[in-house]
Amino acid sequence: MILTSPEAVGLCPQRLGRIADWAESWVASGRLPGLTTLVARRGQVAHLHSTGLADVARGTRMTPETVLRIYSMTKPLTSLALLMLYEEGRFQLDDAITRFLPEFRDMRVAVGGARGKVETVPAIRDITFRDLLTHTSGLTYGFMQAGLVDGLYRDHGVDFQTAEASLAEVVGRLAALPLIAQPGTAWNYSVSTDVIGHLVAVISGQNFDAFLRERVLRPLGMKETDFHVTEAQRPHFAANYARSAEGGLTLIDDPATSRFLTPPRVCSGGGGLVSTVGDYWRFCQLMLNRGVLDGTRLLGRKTVELMTANHLNGDMAAMGQARWSESTAEGIGFGLGFSVMLNPARAQITGTPGEFAWGGAASTAFWIDPAEEMAVILLTQMTPSSTYPIRRELRVLSYAAVVD
Structure with a gap:
């Protein structure tokens, strides 16, 4: 990756240099194993810094070539895949998904009860494509530990990360369970994007992972991004950690034995990809370019504008989510696959x-600012993402470097 001088793109080199100092301090404190940061503006990368270790036990350095679990940073790519089919006239955003997935007809909504017997009422309408893209579908996640319905997800094997079943089978299990809210009425982070992956497969007639590779990843030149780690990537694959009781590192996924080493039964559109900083930068630049990169157009300009507009009735806080991860949801809306x-x-x-x-769940993050022609990527492996406020700190450091 070729770097340009910060001055050439309106960034202060001294202020941009604070990012490296900040990253080094996090690693030196023992709280993070290693991290990579990228800041780009006006189509040029002005800052790229890797520090620390990708794998502490083996002494493997964190580098721009390190392969990391990006988890929910998969979601924008899956949403882009669906919007490509939207541009082909395959569906409208307000279409009910029952047009393609009849198992979601006559859904029920949980209103009370106990784990063994959940009280429900009929859904006022079917889930739409827009509901899935904006996380207002009434679906949830099984790991939330926040209510009766996510307990039912765990009981019935609604797990798109590790299930030993097909994508269609897990979606079928999901459709048999109640929603946590009426469709379109509340923002709840959920497996909606995993259902989108299944919809991509049903509508296109291809397996979801094949569609994503052939129509998105390969055209973008994202050669290191996939649902599993290849043999050639294994020396570059990072370990994943959690914070120990003492504030240090606890290994939770060894790169030598990780499930990501083999192709999964279920390719999770909500969180299944591994990637590198260089690959994800190509996706960010595609979005900054309003759908085109190096002469390859995946989306039209107007579709990108629609995708990155706020589709909520107010912000996420007004729609029921006061905070997400380590950040407030006040002043933050949601588009078709991104927060806005x-x-x-x-x-x-x-x-x-x-x-x-x-x-993503391992504290990875990205943001794209069309007005400033700027993109920032943060890659590390610390689960959960709420462990430390590193995303917010990097946001301040990055914007502080903008001087032109």
Whole structure:
């Protein structure tokens, strides 16, 4: 990857240099194993810094070639795949998904009860494509530990990460369970994007992973991104950690034995990909370019604009989610696959209205600012993402370097 001088793209080199110092301090403290940061503006990478270790036990250095679990940073790519089919006229956003997935007809919504007997009422309408893309479908996640329905997910094997079943089978299990809210009425982070992956397969007639490789990853030149780690990538594959009781590192996924070493039975559109900083930068630049990269167009300009507009009735907080991960949901809306900055003052963080972003469970993150022609990527492996406020800190450091 070729770097340009910060001055050439309106960034202060001294201020941009604070990012490296900040990263080094996190690693030196023993709280993070290693991390990579990238800041690009006006189509050029002005900052790329890797520090620390990708694998502490083996002494493997963190580098730009390190392969990491990006988890929910898979979601924007899956959403892009669905929007490519939207551009082909295959469906409309307000279409019910029952047009393609009849198992979601006559859904019920949980309103009370106990784990053994959940009280439900009929859904007022079917789930739409827009509901899935915006996480207003009424679906949830089994790991939330927040209510009766996510307990049912665990009881019935609704797990798109490790299930020993087909994607269609897991979606079928999901459709048999109640929703946690009426479709379209509340923002709840969920397996919606995994259902989108299944919809991509049903609508296109291809397996979801094959569609994503052939129509998105290969055209973008994202050669290191897939649902499993190849033999050639194994020396570069990072370990995944959690914070220990003493504030250090506890290994939770060894790269020598990780499930990511073999192709999964279920390819999770919500969180199944591994990638590198260089690969994900290509996706970010595609979005900054409004759907085209190196002469290859995946989406039209107007579709990108629709995708990155706020589709909620207000911000995420107004739709029921006061916080997400380590960040407030005040002043943050949601588009078709991304969070969308509405009001930096309300969000209490530096930013620009219209900036769009998301992150992953292992504390990875990215944000794209069309007004500033800027993208930032943070890659590390610390689960969960709420462990440390590193995303917010990097956001402040990155924007502080903008001087032109």
